[in-house]
Amino acid sequence: MRLTTVPQISEPLSGETAASIADAILGATRSGGDWSSLAAGSQPFACGTVSVPLSLLLSLLQPLGSTLETLLWLHTAYGYLRYGMSLSTEEAVVARLTYGAANGAFSNPREPAWTAQRKMSARTCAICERDAWRQRGRRGVLCDHQLPFVTACSRHGVTLRIRAAGGAPPALRSVAMAKANDVAFSKSSAHIWRWGRDPSVLRQWFANALAEQGYRRGDGTFAVRELGAALAVFVQECVSDARLRRLMEYPLRARQLTGWISGRQSAVHAAYLAVLNMYLRSRSGGPYEEYA
Numbered sequence: 001m002r003l004t005t006v007p008q009i010s011e012p013l014s015g016e017t018a019a020s021i022a023d024a025i026l027g028a029t030r031s032g033g034d035w036s037s038l039a040a041g042s043q044p045f046a047c048g049t050v051s052v053p054l055s056l057l058l059s060l061l062q063p064l065g066s067t068l069e070t071l072l073w074l075h076t077a078y079g080y081l082r083y084g085m086s087l088s089t090e091e092a093v094v095a096r097l098t099y100g101a102a103n104g105a106f107s108n109p110r111e112p113a114w115t116a117q118r119k120m121s122a123r124t125c126a127i128c129e130r131d132a133w134r135q136r137g138r139r140g141v142l143c144d145h146q147l148p149f150v151t152a153c154s155r156h157g158v159t160l161r162i163r164a165a166g167g168a169p170p171a172l173r174s175v176a177m178a179k180a181n182d183v184a185f186s187k188s189s190a191h192i193w194r195w196g197r198d199p200s201v202l203r204q205w206f207a208n209a210l211a212e213q214g215y216r217r218g219d220g221t222f223a224v225r226e227l228g229a230a231l232a233v234f235v236q237e238c239v240s241d242a243r244l245r246r247l248m249e250y251p252l253r254a255r256q257l258t259g260w261i262s263g264r265q266s267a268v269h270a271a272y273l274a275v276l277n278m279y280l281r282s283r284s285g286g287p288y289e290e291y292a
Contacts, residue, residue: 011064013132013140018075019044019051020122020141025060026052029167032132033122033141046097047077047146048122053100072097079196080147080189083260084269122146123160125153129169139169144190148271149241152178154186181238188278192270202273206261209280222262228254234279248275 012021020032027036035044038051045051054071061071073079078097082090123145132140145153145160152159158175159182178186195202210216215227228251235248250256257276259265 010136010138012061012066012075013136013142014074015142015144016075016132016140017049017077017122017143017146018054018057018071019049020139021061021075022052022057024136024138024140025057031138031167033124033139033163034165034167035122046081046093047143047148049076049078049143049146050097054098056100068098073197075143077143077146077193080193080270082196083192083199083273084267086267122163123150124163125156125158125160126169126172126175127156127158128153130172133169139163139167144186144193147189147193149244149274150186150189151240152182152186154183154190157183179240182240184278184282185239185274188281189271189274192274192277196270203261203263206273206276206280209284210258210261213280213283220262222258224255224258227258231276231279234282235275238278238282239275244271244275248272 010024016032019035019037022037023034024030024032025037027034029036035051038044042051054068054076058066058068058071072094076097078093081093085093122141124139124141125145128142128145129139132138141163144150150160156175157178159178164170192202207216210222210227215223215230217223231248231254235245239245239248247253253272256265256268257272260268260273
């Protein structure tokens with residue numbers, strides 16, 4: 001991408017998508033979330049969190065102390081998506097995130113259909129947008145709001161909405177409060193995303209939690225049938241998205257999850273981990289922050 005003006009750079013917001021940061025620096029309105037940093041013919045990448053190669057963004061942000069590692073883990077959905085990838089796919093995705101495709105545009109590696117993020121579909125929280133405007137004088141789009149099946153803001157408990165056009169956020173007159181279960185799923189998804197840097201820690205937490213709740217036996221095996229039955233009831237009662245409910249109804253889903261936790265299976269989609277995380281915490285009553 002050729003720069004025609006001198007970029008105006010400000011400190012990224014906590015958890016802001018790399019695409020939103022790029023829009024604020026390179027875009028037409030200098031306000032995050034309008035996709036104006038995208039090259040012609042491109043689509044957002046990694047659940048809509050990346051619009052330009054991270055290497056380009058890093059060259060602009062280095063004066064602020066940013067690194068490729070911080071961009072990758074804190075400003076893209078890579079940490080969430082990697083659970084469902086083989087090692088070779090991970091390497092290809094990191095290369096694509098870092099350097100882009102050969103023609104300078106992004107083309108997605110194969111991802112589940114429900115991770116796709118089309119142009120102009122960024123989700124935002126009205127209160128988060130207002131706060132970003134007050135802090136930075138621009139709008140910002142956050143990574144955890146773009147994760148699959150997330151419809152609520154984990155910080156403010158309000159229903160997310162599709163980002164309205166314009167450089168400034170709409171006037172905040174009213175917000176719709178989200179259902180408690182939708183907020184819980186949002187918090188759970190955000191934790192799965194943050195744990196992506198070290199899945200071994202998450203595996204151990206799940207193993208311990210399943211043991212405490214009677215789903216992991218003393219010999220290390222899992223009560224798969226009982227877990228599957230419990231999850232089936234929980235999903236019908238507490239998961240709002242019909243698509244995710246159908247995905248969780250797969251008869252071997254509990255076996256797939258316990259296989260990943262035990263290390264027998266190398267990949268599992270993060271949305272299923274988010275449901276399991278939400279279920280276990282609903283039974284234990286432990287705060288999400290305890291394991292952040």
